Amino acid sequence: MGTTRPTAADRVPTADAAGVTMPLVGFGTHPMRGEQATEAVLTAFSAGYRLVDTATRYRNETAVGAALAATDVPRSDLFVTTKMPPDQVGRERLTLEQSLTALGCDHIDLWLIHWPPGGHPGVTSWREFVRARDEGLVRAVGVSNYSVALIDALHRETGVYPAVNQVQWGPGDHDPHFAEAMRERGVVLSAHSPLRSTDLDHPVLLDVARRHGRSPRDVVLAWNLHHRVAVTVKSAHRDRMERNLSAAGLTLSPADVEAIDGLSTVTRADRRP
Amino acid sequence: MTTAATHHAPAALDRLRGQLDKAGFGALLLTSPTGRRHALGPATDATAVLVTADGTVAGAAGHPGAAAAAALRAAGVTDGAVATEDELPCDLLGQHGPADVRLRPAPDLVFAELACCEPTEPPAFAAAAGLAAVGYTAVMDHLRIGMDVRELSGNVDRSVRRAGGLLGWYDPYGAGGAAGSDLVTVRGHDPSTARLTEASPVRYVLHPLLDGTAGYAAATAVLSKADGTLRTAGDVCAAATAALLAALRPGARLTDGYAAFARAAAGHAATCRLVGLRGGGASLPLRPDSALVAEPGMVLGVRTEVLAPGRGAVELAETVELTAGGAEPRAGTPLRLVELY
Ligand SMILES: NC(=O)c1ccc[n+]([C@@H]2O[C@H](COP(=O)([O-])OP(=O)(O)OC[C@H]3O[C@@H](n4cnc5c(N)ncnc54)[C@H](OP(=O)(O)O)[C@@H]3O)[C@@H](O)[C@H]2O)c1
Numbered sequence: 001m002g003t004t005r006p007t008a009a010d011r012v013p014t015a016d017a018a019g020v021t022m023p024l025v026g027f028g029t030h031p032m033r034g035e036q037a038t039e040a041v042l043t044a045f046s047a048g049y050r051l052v053d054t055a056t057r058y059r060n061e062t063a064v065g066a067a068l069a070a071t072d073v074p075r076s077d078l079f080v081t082t083k084m085p086p087d088q089v090g091r092e093r094l095t096l097e098q099s100l101t102a103l104g105c106d107h108i109d110l111w112l113i114h115w116p117p118g119g120h121p122g123v124t125s126w127r128e129f130v131r132a133r134d135e136g137l138v139r140a141v142g143v144s145n146y147s148v149a150l151i152d153a154l155h156r157e158t159g160v161y162p163a164v165n166q167v168q169w170g171p172g173d174h175d176p177h178f179a180e181a182m183r184e185r186g187v188v189l190s191a192h193s194p195l196r197s198t199d200l201d202h203p204v205l206l207d208v209a210r211r212h213g214r215s216p217r218d219v220v221l222a223w224n225l226h227h228r229v230a231v232t233v234k235s236a237h238r239d240r241m242e243r244n245l246s247a248a249g250l251t252l253s254p255a256d257v258e259a260i261d262g263l264s265t266v267t268r269a270d271r272r273p
Numbered sequence: 274m275t276t277a278a279t280h281h282a283p284a285a286l287d288r289l290r291g292q293l294d295k296a297g298f299g300a301l302l303l304t305s306p307t308g309r310r311h312a313l314g315p316a317t318d319a320t321a322v323l324v325t326a327d328g329t330v331a332g333a334a335g336h337p338g339a340a341a342a343a344a345l346r347a348a349g350v351t352d353g354a355v356a357t358e359d360e361l362p363c364d365l366l367g368q369h370g371p372a373d374v375r376l377r378p379a380p381d382l383v384f385a386e387l388a389c390c391e392p393t394e395p396p397a398f399a400a401a402a403g404l405a406a407v408g409y410t411a412v413m414d415h416l417r418i419g420m421d422v423r424e425l426s427g428n429v430d431r432s433v434r435r436a437g438g439l440l441g442w443y444d445p446y447g448a449g450g451a452a453g454s455d456l457v458t459v460r461g462h463d464p465s466t467a468r469l470t471e472a473s474p475v476r477y478v479l480h481p482l483l484d485g486t487a488g489y490a491a492a493t494a495v496l497s498k499a500d501g502t503l504r505t506a507g508d509v510c511a512a513a514t515a516a517l518l519a520a521l522r523p524g525a526r527l528t529d530g531y532a533a534f535a536r537a538a539a540g541h542a543a544t545c546r547l548v549g550l551r552g553g554g555a556s557l558p559l560r561p562d563s564a565l566v567a568e569p570g571m572v573l574g575v576r577t578e579v580l581a582p583g584r585g586a587v588e589l590a591e592t593v594e595l596t597a598g599g600a601e602p603r604a605g606t607p608l609r610l611v612e613l614y
Binding site for chain 2: 031057059085086087089090114115116117118119120122124145
C-alpha cells in the first residue's frame with residue numbers, strides 16, 4: 001500500500017467557518033497589483049498556500065483571477081476571500097458580480113464587509129451578503145474590522161453571525177476578551193497584518209525565537225495558530241512565503257504563549273467594545 | 274526691489290515655444306503661481322516669468338507689475354506681441370514696460386501648456402491619482418459619526434506616506450502663499466466640535482504630491498441614508514459629472530464639458546471647473562469662453578459641486594486623462610454621493 005507524504009498545504013490547520021473549511025494560514029495580496037500579484041499568488045499556491053485574500057479595494061482581483069486561471073491546483077482545493085468596501089452600500093450585488101468576473105470564479109469562498117460602513121453595522125449590506133450566500137454565490141460571509149457590538153447588531157437584525165471577523169491582530173493587539181467573544185459567537189477570528197503590526201525586535205519574541213531556532217516572525221504566526229486565530233500574511237518572496245507557511249509546524253510551549261500574550265498593549269479603555 | 278534672472282528654457286518648455294511660434298507670439302508672460310512654478314520650478318520666488326519663443330526664460334521677483342516689466346527687459350523683449358495670462362497688472366506695465374510690446378491675453382495658450390502632456394507624463398499623473406485614491410480609502414473606510422476630523426487627516430498622512438507620497442500639500446487653487454502639512458481638506462463637520470455628524474455630508478479633497486506631480490480627487494459621503502434633498506443633490510452631481518466626462522471627447526471643445534454639465538444640472542446651484550494639472554498644482558481653470566479642443570494626451574483635473582439647500586453640498590473631483598476613447602478617470606474614486614449606513 002503506497003503512502004503519500006503530507007504537503008505543506010496538508011500541514012496547515014483549518015477552522016470551521018460556519019460550515020466551510022477554512023485554512024488558518026492565508027496568503028495576503030495587498031498592495032501587490034498586476035503581474036506582480038499574479039506571479040506572487042501562483043508562487044504562493046506552489047509553496048502550499050490554499051487561501052488567497054484579496055479585496056475590491058486592492059484593485060488586484062483581475063490579477064488574482066489570472067493566477068486562479070493559471071494554477072494547476074484545482075479550484076475546489078482553493079479558498080478565495082474577497083471584501084466589499086464600505087462605499088458600496090446599496091450596490092452589494094453589483095460589487096459581488098464585479099468581483100466574480102474579475103476573479104473568474106462562479107463563487108467566492110468568503111466574502112467580507114471590509115470596514116463597518118460609516119461605523120455602522122451595515123445591516124442593509126449584511127442582508128444582501130446572506131442572500132448571496134443562500135443563492136450559492138458565496139460559501140461563507142463575514143466582516144472585517146468589526147467590534148463585538150457591531151457583530152451583535154448584525155445578529156440582532158438578521159439572526160446571522162458572520163463566519164469570520166478579520167482584524168489587525170498580533171501580540172500587541174492580543175485581547176483575550178475579544179477573542180473569547182468571537183469564539184462564543186462562533187466567529188473565526190482572523191488576523192491581518194500579523195507581522196507588520198508587531199514589534200519584531202521585542203526581547204520576549206527574540207528570546208522565544210532563539211530557543212526554538214526560528215525567527216520572531218515564525219513565532220508570531222505560530223502564536224496566532226496556537227490561539228486558533230487565522231493568519232493572512234503577505235510576502236512577495238518565495239523563500240519568505242515558505243518560511244511563513246512553515247510556522248504551522250512550530251509548537252510553542254504554554255510558557256512561550258503566556259509570555260507573548262503578555263505583550264498586549266490593549267488596555268481596558270481601548271478594548272474593541 | 275525687483276530682481277531678474279535669465280536662463281535658457283528647459284526642454285520641458287519646447288512644446289510651449291512651438292505653440293508660441295504657431296500663434297505668432299514672441300513670448301509668454303506668466304504671472305499665476307502655477308504658471309510661474311511650471312516654468313521655473315516649485316522653489317521660484319519670481320512673481321513674473323517670461324518664456325520667449327527663441328528659448329530664453331527670464332524670471333523677476335518683487336511687485337508683480339514691476340517684475341513683469343523687469344522680466345521683459347531681462348529677456349530683451351522690446352517689441353512684438355507677448356501672450357499673457359488674464360490677471361496681468363497692465364497699468365503698472367504701462368509705466369515700466371518697453372513701449373512697443375503688445376500684451377495680449379492668451380489664456381487658452383497657457384491652459385493648453387498646463388494640460389497637454391508629453392507622452393512620458395500621463396503615467397506620473399496616474400500614479401499621483403492612485404495616491405489620491407489611497408487617501409480616499411484612508412478617509413472613507415474610517416468615517417464614523419462623532420469622529421474628530423484631525424484623526425482623519427492623520428489617517429491620510431500615514432497611508433499616503435506608506436504608499437510613497439510626499440508629506441506636504443500643494444495649493445489646489447493656486448492662490449499662492451498657502452502651505453501646510455495637510456494632505457486633505459475636509460468640510461461638512463460640525464465647526465464647533467470638529468466632529469462628523471450624521472446629517473451633514475463630509476466633503477474631502479485630496480492633494481498629495483508624488484515626485485512633484487499632483488494627484489487630484491475629492492469625494493462626498495454621508496454617514497446615514499441620504500434624505501430627499503441630499504439624495505437629489507447627489508444624483509444630480511453624479512449625472513452632471515458623468516455628462517461632463519462623456520463630453521470630453523477628442524475633437525470636441527473642452528467647454529462642451531461645461532455645457533453638458535450645465536444641462537444635466539439645470540435648475541440646481543451647481544459649479545464645475547476643469548483645470549490644467551501640470552506645474553505641480555491645480556490652479557488654472559478653463560475659461561467658459563475657451564475655444565480649446567480636447568486632444569489625446571491632455572490631463573485635466575475635474576471638479577464639480579452641487580448645493581443641497583440647507584445640507585451643504587456634494588463635491589466630486591477626479592484626475593482624467595484624455596485618450597482616443599475619451600476621458601479616463603485615473604483616481605477611480607466614486608463619482609457619486611457615498612451613503613454609509
Ligand atoms: N481586512 C483589512 O482591513 C486588511 C488590512 C490590511 C491587510 N489585510 C490583508 O492581510 C494581508 C497581510 O497584511 P499586511 O500585508 O498588512 O502585513 P503582514 O503580512 O503582516 O506583513 C507584510 C510585510 O512583511 C514582510 N514579510 C512577510 N514575511 C516576511 C518574512 N518571512 N521575512 C521578512 N519580511 C517578511 C513583507 O515584505 P515582502 O513582501 O517584501 O516579503 C511585507 O512588507 C494583506 O496582504 C491583506 O491581504 C487586510
